[in-house]
Amino acid sequence: MRIAIIGFGNLGKGICRAFVDKAEFLRNTHGLIPQVVAVVDEFGAATDEKGLNLSQLLKTAETTGTVAKYPRGKRGKLARDVIEDVNADLVFELTPTNIRTGEPGISHIKGAMQSGKHVITSNKGPLVVAFRELDNLAKRQGVEFRYSASVGGAIPVISLARKLLGGNEISEIRGVLNGTTNYILTRMAAEGAPQDIIIREAQELGYAEKDPSLDIDGIDTACKVTILANSVLGINAKIRDVKRVGIRRITPDATRLAQESGQTIKLVGIAKRGLLEVGPKLVPMGHPLAVSGTLNAVTFELDLAREISIAGYGAGPKETSSSLLGDLLDIHHTLGG
């Protein structure tokens, strides 16, 4: 399979490392030989019709800060040209999320689909802003479109719902979908420390962004609720349809009171017909959503199985490469590989 990677931050590097480390496994177990013919970052591009040397490319990007320094690499804003012109079967769209415009992700994904390429993305922006449009375009163009890594990081949330729970009707999805807030709430409950101190430490550990608002005001969780509503429940929802409260008002006392009554406070996203919501909720200890630390978890309410929950790491380049690779294998097998 001939692959182009657009965006070469942690996730782009993570999937390349998985291709290097697992080349033999992928070939022997799945008959998949991923041949990366183009990689584009914000400064330039490296391309090779015969397949880039990924170990060398990773080294180049780490030492020089751009893939443009790879032999015969080019400088410039090259994403759109590469997407349309490269001779590839599939594009990974892994640029940063912009939830207001969805760009440049939307243009990249459209460009790839319009030139007949399958698309895998981790980018929440295009999905939040233009889910229906992109989903319909993929169908019209007859290309595959996957976005497992956009919700739950390493956890195959969307694939579980679509592929393994098919005998069930899903009435509701509830999820702890943001590892940063889960980490903050877990430490508040364990230590009774105030939120701002824990946020500062989380920033130092790299668990929280400089501007923590996306996480602690529930915006990231609302994005994921929107994506789940669209992709799993078939609800034509926008992020403005999600009722949203963050965790700023949660005090250490509240987390301790919850704990004393055998419960725990989590920032929970909820998607069902008639209600899209993000807010702090009490979850009983021992419930599958009561996972601690940076873990994420999702519970599906079902007519037959009642409740199925899945948990794992919602972030991390290596962890998330599990979902990117899962999508690639899914497309590989769907196409008869």
Next chain:
Amino acid sequence: MRIAIIGFGNLGKGICRAFVDKAEFLRNTHGLIPQVVAVVDEFGAATDEKGLNLSQLLKTAETTGTVAKYPRGKRGKLARDVIEDVNADLVFELTPTNIRTGEPGISHIKGAMQSGKHVITSNKGPLVVAFRELDNLAKRQGVEFRYSASVGGAIPVISLARKLLGGNEISEIRGVLNGTTNYILTRMAAEGAPQDIIIREAQELGYAEKDPSLDIDGIDTACKVTILANSVLGINAKIRDVKRVGIRRITPDATRLAQESGQTIKLVGIAKRGLLEVGPKLVPMGHPLAVSGTLNAVTFELDLAREISIAGYGAGPKETSSSLLGDLLDIHHTLGG
């Protein structure tokens, strides 16, 4: 799809009820029309080339105790004859588990495969006694063989590993695989009551068998460890290879001590190369295996995703019909439906 059901206890009735209740959903969403042409119980059989009337059959079985009283039903030990002679595409083998001999399940499954029929079973006996033999026979005969309901009830444990975690190498599986012991341990921790009293109450509620040994001595969990080792890890294991300790020696004090230190005692089954084990283990509260009540949970250790866990109800006819139906849909779609 033409279906024969062998064994008409709670699970056989459960899948028939799902066929009745979800006929429209299955047809519209999956293009599946399940036509049950034979049902066999311990007293006799009901058959109809044109498809049995399942509502009438369920009523007959509930009021008379056997499907033999269905119009033109027959009395006698008819399973083997029906399996070989019936014009069906697929056999559900849902007779009771015998983990020593695997019978009559093994003979039923072999008979079905040898006459070219796909097989779905919930029966741990044949899988524990003869996994390799049955798996190889299915391959030789070119038929599909599924057994999701044998581990984790409603939870798609085996399908998750096989279909959604394919990019990962699985190094270890750990699971809370027995709802009865989980219920007992949860109540011991919550109430400090002694085990024998809780077992008696669990028996009254129908959560525990008259002879609780299979559950509390870890035998049921050891069966599931054996099945996971064979089916997911490719280890050629027998139940005698599983080191096993039950929960009889766990005192209310121990459960309370664990709780005071933020942990919980679970009966955990472990499968990895070089170690198959069942025994009580301390699990930190907030870990995805620390589920309470009758829930089951399974954690996979993975090279990319690190840990993915899945939880849900491990028993119950309606819940388990989710897995039986999941297997049927998987075969239906595998065959191009």
